Structure formats: structure tokens, C-alpha cells
Amino acid sequence: MESFNTSLGGGFILVGFSDWPQLEIIFFIYILIFYSFTLFGNTAIIALSRKDPQLHTPMYFFLSHLSFLDLCFTTSTVPQLLINLRGLDRTISYGGCVAQLLISLALGSTESLLLVVMAFDRYAAVCRPLHYTTIMHPLLCQALAVVSWVGGLMNSLIQTSLMMTMPLCGRRLNHFFCEMPVFLKLACEDTEGTEAKMFVARVVIVAIPAVLILGSYAQIARAVLKVKSTAGRRKAIGTCGSHLLVVSLFYGSATYTYLQPKDSYSESNGKFIALFYTIIIPMLNPLIYTLRNKDVKGALWRVLGRGTATG
Template identity: 70%
Template sequence: MGSFNLTLEGFLLVGFSDWPQLELILLICISIFYSLTLCGNITIIVLTQQDLQLHTPMYFFLAHLSFLDLCFTSSTVPQLLISLSRGDQTISYAGCMAQFFIALLLGGTECVLLVVMAFDRYVAVCRPLHYASIMHPLLCHALAISSWVGGLVNSLIQTSLIMSIPLCGHHLNHFFCEMLVLLKLACEDTGGTETNLFVAGAIILVCPVAIILGTYAHIAHAVLKIKSRVGHRKALGTCGSHLTVVFLFYGSAMYTYLQPVHMYFGSEGKFAALFYTIITPMLNPLIYTLRNKNVKGALYKVLGKGKEETNRRKMVE
């Protein structure tokens, strides 16, 4: 069966139906995690818009990261929840390719955005006196747009490569349309396409990691020159959260995508995908909130205003 027939008939997402005893547990856990992801990332976005102290480049990029995590999770998890609750596991070929394109777009954009955030931390630590002039709002918006352009280019390239492959079969051993699972359905030898996809994946994953590590090497060198412990703590506070997010995101992404197709196993891949589609986006707001006094302060202000407003209404009534 070729790709033409699949365009009409679509795919069956196996999801976790091969572990029926886990489906109810997964439904409950994923529902909770998804709700926490929505609440956490929406809270970060609202706080960065409402609190004037958070109107800085660092929190501008943090809001973009939260928006990306929100969209990335929402591009895959709702369909998984429907599959676990109702058993509807079908997806059309067009829907599958759209989901694949959107997931790559958001993931690639986050890859570039994390580099931008590393540059912001470099300027803050290594060029503190020139931070305001360097990280001008125009530059911040240009860097944010560049992240989206980089993600779009990567997604267009990889999606076009996948769509050029004739596919045979209907069963995708995953809960969303993921690259390595689609490659396993290829009707012909995909050696050349796999190489091109691997190179594209290496560029969008390995190159940013190398830049980030190089940036933090300069930051570490600058921090070692700081004599005061307060300065050390401040530098670690501003950089520690970002580094934690970098390791979580790139670690899971490189484990998944930088491996040959023949070494990819659907069972392991599905559980690894749960980590980078649900766990990491859920943890990111917690990482930045728990380690950041400004974000916690803004949250307390908002909660305090909410309590005051509630008390006023009760008094009026």
C-alpha cells in the first residue's frame, strides 16, 4: 500500500493500547500533569505581562518559552487523552503530517530560543554595565522572531523529507506522529532520507548545545573572577534555572532523535516521548518559579491582590 492510499485512509495510533492495564493510570496521571502544565505556563505568561518588574529581556524570553511549552504539549497530549478515554486512535494522513509539522516547528523554535536565553545570561553576567544597551527591546524581538524562523525552516525541511517517502501500513506504534515511527513504515530504502534527517536534526540539536556550552564556559570564567559570595549566588541563580531546562530539553530530544531508525523501539520511544511532551513542559515553570525571587514575588503580589479583592467583595455584600 503506497502513500496515496494512506492519504485517504490515514493511520491508527497504537498509543498505550498494548498495555491495557496501564491505560487508566496513564489517563489519570497525564490529565493531572497536563493541567499542571497549562496552569504553570499560563501563570508565567500572565505574571510577565502584569508585573512591571518582570518587563525585562530575561522574562520576555521566559514568556516565549512558556508559550512554546504550552503549544507543544497541546499539539500532542489532548489526542492522547481522547485515545485513552474513548479509544479513538485514528488520525488522517493530513492530520498526521500537520501534527508532525507543528511539533517540529515548536521543538525547533525552542532549540533556538534556549540559545537566545543563554546569550541573554551571558550579557547579564559578563557585560552587566552594557546589558540595557545591548539587550534593547528591538534586539529582543528580533531574536525571538529569529527563533521562530529557525524552527519554521527546520520543520519545513524535515516535513518535506518525510512526505516524500512512500509509506506502507497503517499502525503507528506511538501516541502521536513522530519521525522515527513514520520512517519505520517506509516502503523503500530510506538510507539517503535518514541521513538528511539526521543531519538536519544534528544541526538543530547539536549546534545549539555546543553554542550554549561555549557561552556558559565564558560565564563560568567570568563568575570565577567575582570575589564576593553574593555575586556568585546571584550569577548561579540567574543561570542555574536555564541550565536545568537546557539539560532536560536537549537530553530527552537528543536521546530520541539522534539514533538510527533500526535501533529505535516503539515501547521505549513512547515513554521517552511522555517525558519531553509532558514532564519537561510541566517542570519548566516550577524550575523558574522555585529558583527565582522576582517570579515568586510577582506571584505573591497577584495572589495578595486576589485575596484583597475577595475580602472587599465580602465586606460590600
């Protein structure tokens, strides 16, 4: 079979959910609703974190970065999906597909690194409370955020560059956006060397951060067990519970998608897992972080001009 990407002028066909045409209108309605909630929730967190002085802390500085990442990540995939669900033209240019791959991979990689930074922030808050403000200096917070963004972009550039060297056979991508595992399925030559390099890059950006976060929470758990008062334990658990839930959702789906062998990856299952981490998780993150968070609720009431209540 002739290699497809010998001509960069070609394009791809995003199969999406055309295998279930009777569900496409339902998908369109629900995805549009979820996308709207994602835009509103994450924009609200960014606005509150900037506007309210009481939220000018490292935790909310990183949370606003996470919200911005979720906004960008969802927007890099969902508009294309909505268009494909309602139209007959499911094609995307080669350049557009590579750009989508590069952007979505950069944002996902950045989020993986940022979650490590947020775990370190929670470690400092629980295990080093007396030195917290000294450790989490504003300059360090900004540096950690920059490192996360630059590291995510570098990882994406490496993986995307390696992917572009692979000969691809066929134009049909059995997915709703241009994602790495689907490209690997299209490889029409033995590319074990390239795939091995890409797998190493994925381990660096997924597995190592996950191990670092687990290490941080092991230290946090030890510190919490030493707290004698029930109220103190509850406060320590509460300050970390939201982040731990977000971490579980993110790394669970990322591990399924990026750390399993190409031959065992199911494109059909992969599409639904991708729906989860491109739409559901970015929508849930604002709720997870704010539902029981009195600081954010109080900030919202103050911004709305309805007093200073925090309940």
C-alpha cells in the same frame, strides 16, 4: 508490500499505550493532572510577565515565549493522547497526522533555538553586566524571538516535506502521536538519501544549538570563577542554574529521540521518552524557573494584592 501513502485519503492507527491496557486508566488520570498543571503554570508565567512592570526584562520576555511554546507543544499532542486512552477509535487521518508532525516539530525546533537565545541573554547578564541593557535592547530581543520562531518553522517544513516524499508501508504508528522517528520506521524502501538530509536538519536544530549553549556556559563559568565574593558567585550561579537545568532536560531527551540511528531507535522506549518531553518537561519548566525566584514570587504577591513582599 504496497506503499501506503500513495493514497492520501488513508489514515494511521496510533497504537499508543494499548500494549499495556491495564495501565491506560492510570496514564489517563496522571496525564490529565499533569496537563492541567502545565496549562496553569505556563499561563501564570505569561500573565505575570505581561502584567508586572518589574518583569519587563529580556529574561522574562524570553521566558514568556518559552511558556507559550510549552503550552502549544503539549496541546498539540496531549488531547489526542487522552482521547485515545479512553476510546476505542485510535485512528488519525493522513492530513491530521502530517499537521501534528509539522506543528509539534516546529514548536520543538523553535524551543531549541529559543534556549540558545536565553543562554546568550544569561551570558550577557553575567559576563557583560555593565553593558547588559545596551546589548539586550528590546528591538534585539524581539528580533531574536522572531528568528527562533521562523527558524523552527523552516526546519519543520523541510523535515516534514522530506518525510512526505518517503513511501510508507503500514498504517500502525507505535506511538501516541505522529513523530518523525516512528515514520522513519515505516519507510518501506531504501531512503538513505532522504534520511541523510533529514539527519543534517536535525543536527542543525539540536546539536549545533547544544554546542552553542555549552560554549556560552563555559564563558559564564570562567566569569563566575573570577568573582571574589561568595554572594556574587551565588547570585551568578542562581541566575543561570534554572536555565541550565531546563537545557539539560530538553537536549537530553531530544538527543535520544532525534540523533540516534533509525535501526537503534526503540519505539517502546521512545514512547516513554516522548511522555517526558511532551508532558513532564513543560510542567516542570514553570516550577524550575519560579521555585526559588524572588522576582516571580514578588510579582505574584503584587498581582494578588497582598503587598510587595518578595520572600
